[in-house]
Structure formats: structure tokens, C-alpha cells
Amino acid sequence: MKIKQLLFGLLLSANFVANAQDSKKEVLFSIDDKPYYTDEFSRVYKKNIDLVKDESQKDLNQYLELFVGYKLKINKANKLGLQNNPKYQNELKSYRSQLSKNYLTDTKVTKELIEEAYNRSQKEIKASHILIMVDENAAPADTLKAYNQALDIRKKAVAGEDFGKLAQQYSQDPSAKENQGDLGYFSALRMVYTFESGAYKTKKGEISKPIRTRFGYHLIKVNDVRDNRGKVTVAHIMIMKPAEGLNSEKGKAKIQDIYKKLQQGEKFEELAKQFSEDKSSSEKGGVLNSFSSGELSSNEFEDVAFSLSRQNPISEPFESAYGWHIVKFVEKHPVKSFEEMESELEGKIRKDDRSRLIVNSMNEKLRKKYAVKRDNKLYAALVKTVTNDIYTGAWKVPADTKNFDKNLFSVNEKAITGTTFLNYLNNQQKGVSEIKPVSKLVDFLYEKFLDEQLNVYYNDNLEKEFPEFADVMEEYRDGLLLFDLMEKEIWEKSKTDTIGLQHFYEKNSNNYKWKNRYDVLIVSSTKSDFIKKAHKMLKKDKSAEFIKQNLNTGKEVEVLEKEGVFEEGNEALPKNVTFKTGVTDVVKQGDYYFVTRVNKVLPAGNKTLEECKGKVVNDYQQYLEENWVSDLKKEFTIEVNKDTFEKVKKQIKS
Template structure:
């Protein structure tokens, strides 16, 4: 299938998002009384015209035929039910979900978060923290109690007590007993967003006010700030610390790492030594290579600092000790922070993936609430509230078995109704969240608020095609493109491959299209040395075999001449200009840095190609033949009416 013939199949997928929305819309043609309009035709033509290589298809009359044929195929695909194929449905749904992201987030908020994340990624902060745990959905009194406790601890820190001592004494982070609250260095996207924001807004030496995250309240003490060191790739050799504190075993381990270090200094291969001696089984088989990492990603600060301290690739450290054992590190590559434009996609993906996405969702929801009015049936809502008891807190509450009276709409958004039964199911499901808000009526209000937000967002998403004509165009064109592909595969491409009799008949009928021109079987000898080619020429004139020539002119260590045999067709693109179509040996000649000589061994007269020799081209032509005839059959199968008067007006407008 020639690409210019199916240009409407997939070039249509990419829609012009800047077409004139106020263009006058008239019916250009109908297929079985279904109308197709002038605005779509002109938009698609203008979008795809630069992609079309066949000048005839730029003619509006010709393009109308192409466009009409395209729409006939889509009608046929729908008639065959290809739109119900689960694979097609899933692929279209996946594409729509991906495309909708451009319409379901606040562009300004997204841009601000990208810039904020990038600016923060330029720095690394070392911080310690104290955590007072409180459930994300805790009752207000419990939340206040945790906040006041964190505030009291902060007062102790502000009065001069050491933060690390307070962390050991009060922090409910299980690791605080060992690390005294020290989190090491981190940059953007390494901590939950609220924690990160508080840390980056604070100054060195400052202890923040209690900061709420889903884990509870944090006091954050800023120990140090520095420029981001980027990421690094290293290899290492590690000798593990003995499980016992036996001095003999410890000395043996130290001796081993020193011996390996001596071998490296003597010039032995680092990777081979890592493979033999490193006791890090995850990396030893890879020559000690570790995945690239940034500050704070490893459990050993000593290891990170030593690695980042290396400046030149392929240099290595002296042996050093970490809490895990003894290491020698070799620098492979340093990866500095990229420019903003290089990181935009990566940052956008992180924003949508992590808890920053709530900001995007909240921003969009606020806009949707101003656009659509969600009206609630208050009587029905109060009836539901009266059903929910304190069993909710113990995850034992169940919605009523008889739900007939709840089958009405609890909420309406524009002309769309949301059933009360859906909210009842949401209430039952939300018990697992163990929301601790009291009394129970406030729990229902809390869940309903989130439920309403979700329904508004769903409604907005489901109606993107109505709200944004450009979105609707892209989705429709992608949908049609997928259908066309499935249809062509089913009706044309596979049929052309499998219909061996039809293919053979087409080949026989059109055999004049598949002809060899005059051909020659040629030996081509080449070398960078003119005297070698001259010697090869003499041997060729004596009709010596190729192997004999190679053995005569090449040595065990040096290949002086290369000889290849080719079948060359007269007039072909790869036909050498110095080959003459008659038997014999040419003069030596030079092209670029090489000398050549040709020997025409045999001439083959012009003849028809066999089907096997040209099968790929025959299949392609046969597919096109089937398609061209198929479109004619479709015109007979479907009722097609073209409004010529409208088309003439459209042509006049488009030619201006």
C-alpha cells in the first residue's frame, strides 16, 4: 500500500488545532444520508496537503475522491462491527486518556510547579526531623493534640536543646533512635511535597513550625544547603565486614581490599577484579557497575561523598570504609543537572505522578465548579445520612438491602444524573479508609464533598468533545484511523498476501511491469594501493579464481585487496559508472581513497522477473489494485450524494 494512498488513514490522526472555528459549515456529501461537512474537508486538506507527494492529489477534485473513499471505508468498518473489537476499544480509550491530560489540568499551575521543581532541583538540603504521628483523617481534637505536642517540642529546640537529642526522645519516626532524625541530603521530588516545601522555604539553622503531611506533624531542622551534585555512575569493589568483631577476620578483610588496590595500581583490569573479588553479588558480575544515583539515594554517606569526590572518568579511589565494609570506587560518568527545556517532560510526569498532582486536581476542580452546577436532592441526602451509623468506624456498616427508594438521582450535573445508589456504594467502600472524623454526619459530608468533586471531574472529562472542538476532531480522526487500519488489514492486506491464485493471475496479467533490464555478473576488486589493484587486474585477465587472487595478494596479517561478486542491472542506482556492459576486464580507476578494477564475467539479457524475485512489489501493487476496485464497489454498496454546488463554492473559497 503506497503511503500517499493511505495518507488520509493516519495523517488524519494529527489534526490542525488552529483551524477557523467560525468557518461556515455546509453539507458537502452524504453516505446513506449521513452528512459530511465542508469544514472537515477543508481542515483535513489544509493540514495534510504538505504531506502528499502525489501532485494529482493536491487537486481538489482528486482530493474529494480520496476523502470520499476514506469515509466510505469508515462506514464499511462500522457496518462490519470493527468498532466493537475489544482491542480497538482499549487502544482508543488509552489514546483518549493520554490526550485528555492536556485538557484536565491547569496549564498555569502545571507550569508553575515545573519551574518550582526545577529551581529546587538545583539545590540539596540536609535536614533532620521530628515526627509526631497523626492519621490523615483523624478527628480535629486528635489533630490539634498532635500539633500542640509538636509545638511544645519546637519550643524546647528554640530554647537551646539539641535537635538530635529531642529527635531521639520524642520523634515517632522508628529510625530516629538510630539516625537522630538525620535524613541526609535530598533535593526536589525526594520527600512528600508539603515536607519538601517547608524545607526549601526555611533557612540554614532554622527549625520550621509544625508541618502537616499524611504521616503527621514534622519539625524540620535545616542542617546544611549546597548546590545539587547531579547524578553519578560508578563501579565499585567491596569486601564485606565480617559478621563477628573478630580482629583476625577484620584484618583479613582489610588486607584483601589493599591487595586488590595494589593490583589496580599495577594496571590490572578493574572490572575483572570486581568480578573475581567483590562481595557485592548484585554488581560483581557487571564488573562492579552500580545504577546511577544522586545524593541521598544510597545508605552510605561515606560512599556517596567518595564517589562524588572523583572528578575524572576512569579514575578510582583509595580503599575506604563504610558501615557495610571496605570499597574501592571507580568513576564512570557524572551526570550534571539538565536544562529546564530538557527536563520539562520528566518534571511534568513527576508532578502528575506524585502528591503535587493534588494541586492540579484541586485547581481544575475549582474551575469546573464555576462552570457546572451540581444540584443535590436534599431530602434523599438526609435520608442517606440517617442510615449511616457508628458501625462505619469499625468497618461493619452495610448499605440497605432494599435500595428501591435510592434508585433516583442524588445529584444532577447539567442534564446528567448521579444515582444515590452510587453514593451508598462509595460510603461502604470508604470505611476501609478508617476516617475518624466525628460525629458520623460529618463523615458523610466529608465523603460526599470528595464524591461530588469526582463526579464533576468525570462529567467534565466525558464531555471534552463538546467543550473543545479541536479535541473532538483529534479523537474522531484517531478513531477513524484505527478503524481504517483494521479494515484494510482484514479486507485488503491479508487478502493480498493469502490469495496466491489471485496474486499469480495479477502478476501474469501485468508481467510487463516486472522486467529486468540487461544485467551483468561482475567481480569488483578494491584496495587503497594502486599497485595491488594493478596486480589484481593482471590476475583477472588471466581468469584466475577469486580465492587464488586473495591468497596471492593478501598476507596472514594484512588484507591488501577485497573482491566481491555482484549482479548489476543496467540503469540501476547502484550501477558503477566504470562498468561497461560487455565481457572483459576494465582499466584501474580511482574513487575517493580507493582503487578499483572490474571484471564482467557474464551478461544476462533483459527478461521478465519471476514472481519470487519481485513478490514484495507485486503484493504491494495487488493490494493497491484490490483497494482501487474495492472503493468502486463501496460506491455501489452505499448511497453517495455529492452536493456539487456546495463543492464549487468551497473550491472557490479554498483557492483564494
């Protein structure tokens, strides 16, 4: 293929954020009356010029030739209908989806959340909580009742009553009966966002006011705050606790016996493989995935793991809720820098409930951007069609929707009908909320529907909203078409047109020549006495295998050999090889001694097609493309505005 044109096409399809558009654009040239403008030419030239190594492409006249040739190919691709290929359309759709992500979210809010998460991740909080459960869509009276109950409990705690006992008595978190509400240590992105915020905003030793999450109201007591310990990688040997009621002393004795074996010098990894009852890690010598505080369900295990170091690598046996362990230190991983964590944090935030803040912020912007006026009379009629059957998924859209086909609202020029909203309600039945009465539920779903429609319209019109987005999509669209076209018209043809390839080779055979070549056996060694022995063996016409068997008899490899056909000037050939058969003298180059047997000399001459097929195919592709562009210039009518081009050249050079 012709590399510089392909490079040009690939560069055109690269991502970029364009600089400000030229204030005024003019028609630079046309192909079959389709205009191409000065702003695109200038932008692409400026964007690509520093990446181009071929000086000829920096010449504006030559660059215009390339640019016209490129657009000719795109016109040909469209003429052949390649833009209708489903594979092409799917790939373009996938690319647009990826590119649009940065436009469809509130990047300012996203950045703030990433920075907040990173700053919080520098600390670990040890907290306890009391939960009073209430559904997030509960009636106001039930919500107020739960809130007041949480306030009453807080008053008791602030007055000095033991928080742990209050948790046992009042908390509706089932685990509180056992752990007195203790959550251990945790860092950012471990708890639901509102709970995390409540914990990080509460000072050590203090109790928060009631914090609302989707589970209900929480009272949070912060027991401790410490620097993030990062992550640790350890291995362990575990003896599991027996079922309740069975003798546990046997397991305790076994872990002690294993510990004695370690003290006697036996390998931890081998003992883990033999005796550890954690089957998920025993085969790996007991090694666990790295973890940070709060990731495991055992505080005892975490504390022991983080207490170890290279100087103190193995713990004494200890007991957790799950059994007895011996832990071995492997590696500690400090907290990563912001740059290292930024991408990871963004991914977690998009899956975390705080992502609602990003979505809500974007929705708010779109509501301000597009002033939507609803037909309230039509909306009231729609609400009346919805019955309580929606709560069981049995509600159906009215059989006759003719009266609802009117516009419920419009987003700019796009009209959204009442029937569209009814179909949306029907599709929402499976995951419908318990919000009651029905009219309130429909209001809730309408707000979601409105936000979705605004986002769809905004996404569909990104090209109109953002010229740089439109530019990138246009270039990627053309780049994909060019690739498909080149594959169809050039690359496949050069591989399958055997007659054309043979004719091209015969016509240009002088371009594919061998230099003088040598069929040789080269022996090398760092020791002169061994190379002398090899020299004698070569003189006796001994094979490479014979030489190695007789000289590499000890533990060390004394000689190495290399056989093959090499062109004159190849670095593999020792410097004393000449154009004649026989065994050369020993020569030293660097630390090595070499001796060579030249079995045959092959004079310079033409390569066969098979010997140079890769190069011939590449050159044939280039030949086809050069002639193809000439043919395209005959197929399409091209008109270049020379005066406009001269103005563009001056603008670019200035």
C-alpha cells in the first residue's frame, strides 16, 4: 500500500479537540459540485504537520494534492455504497458512543467528585452506627417518625449512654446485636455516598445528626481517624473452626504444630500447600489478593497483616471468627498518587450512587437549555388512564390511543406525543416504585421520562452543538470508509491478482536483487584454544553438530554455531569472510573468536518472485493506488479555486 496516503488517512481519523474555527470559510475545491472548504483544509494541515516526516507533505501544493486525492476516495466509497455496510455503521455507532461520553456528563461535577474521593481516601475512619429503617419512597409521616426516633436515640448517646449498647437495643441493622454497630475502618467508596459523607464530616469522638440513605436514617459515631494504610499482600495458612459444638482444641493444636515447623526452617509455601484449609489460596502457597482496610470481614486478620514487614515477616498463630491463621508478609503497596488513581476513581464513581449527582447536574443543565412546555390538559387525560394495576404489572395501554397522539411537549423541533409517554409507562411497570397514589407515581415517572428525552435529543444533536465533535466524527467516518475502500480496491486485489503481480514483478525485476551471498557455518567462542580446535574440525569438513558434541563436553558451553545464507554486509558475518569457498583464519572481534567455513558463494542477481513477494506486493499496492487516483480524477469532476488557495497559503504561512 502507499504508506504516505494511508498515514494521511489514519491521521485524519485521529481524535482531537479542534482549535477555534477560521472566522470565514470559502470553497477551496469541489468534486462533482460538492464543495470542500478552506477551514477544514487549514485545520487538518495544522493538526497533522508536526506528525508528518515526509517533507514533501509539508509543501502546501503537495498537501492539497493529497487532500484532494483523499476526498476523491471518500466520494468513490460513497458511490459504491460502502457507507451502507452494517459492519461499518455499527463501528461508527460504537465510536460515536465512546466519543460522546465526555459531552453527556457534567465534567465539572465529575472532577469535583474524583478529587473529593481521592482526598477522603487519604484517611481511614473507624465508625459505629445505629440504623432506623425507612423506605426511601415512604410516606412523609413514616419518614418523620423514623427521623424523630433517630433524634431521640442521639439525645441518649450525647447525654452519655453507651453507643454500643444503644445500637444493640435500637439499631435495625441485624448485625448490631453481635457487633454493637461497629463497622471497623473504612475509606472512600466503601459505603453509600451519603453515609460516607456523614462519617467524613463528623469529628472523632462525635455523633452525627441523622443521616438519610436509601436504607433509612443512620446515627454515626466516629471512633477513630488514621492515615490510610494503603494495601498489603500476604500469604496465610488457615485451619478452619469446626462446626458449633465440636472440639476446637484440635485445630488450635494443629496451627501450633505448623508454626513449630516454620520455626524449624520449613518453607511457608510448602506448608500452606499441604495443610492450609483455605482451598482458594493453598495451591498458590497461601498468597491472597492484595487488600486494604475494611475489605475483609475480619478486623483481626487485617490488623495482623498490616503489622508485618520485611523485618518481621511471619506472625504468630492467632484466632479470627473463621479459624486460626499464620500470616506471612509479601508486599506493601502505599496509597497511589492522584494521577495514578484518577481513572480508577472515575470508574468507581460512575458505578457508585454518587453518580446520581453527575446525572442530576446534567439533567438540570438540559432543563435550563431546552425550555419545555407541557400540554397539561393532555397530561391530565394521560394520568386518568393509569390504574392501580401498574403496581402489579397488569396495567395496559388503552387500545385506542388516537386522542393521545398529540404533542405532550416538544424539545426544539422534536415533538413527543402522549402515546410515546404511555408506552414508556408500560415499559416501566416491572421496576415500578411503591410511590402512591397512582397520580404521584405517574408524576415521578414523567420527570424521568422528560430527562431521558432531553438527554436523547441532546445526544442526537451533539454535532450541531459542538463543531469540534462534528469534525472528529466526520474524520472518523471518512477514515473508516477509506479503510474499507482500500481493502476492497487495493489491498485485496494486490494479494489475489496473481497475473497482475507477476507482470509487475517482471517489469520491475531490477528493483529486487540479491547482493553477493555466502552459505556459511560460523563457530564462535570466547576461548582461543577452543576456537583453534573448531578450526581444525572445520578443515576436516565436520558438521556443526559434531563440533558441539566434541567441544561442549563439560558444564559450560564453549562454542556456539550459526548456519545459513547471508548477504554481503550482514552483521552476522565475521569481517574476514571473502568471496571464496573454504575455511577462513581465526579472527577476534570484541571478546569473541570466530572461524567460518564458506560452503558456497552465490553471486549477486535477481530475486525470484517468491523470494521477495512481500516487498513486491507492497510496491504493487503503491503502484495500483497511484494509478487508481489518476483514474478517479477522470471519473470525477474536480474544480480548484486557485485564488482562494493562494489566500489560504498566505494565512497558514503567516
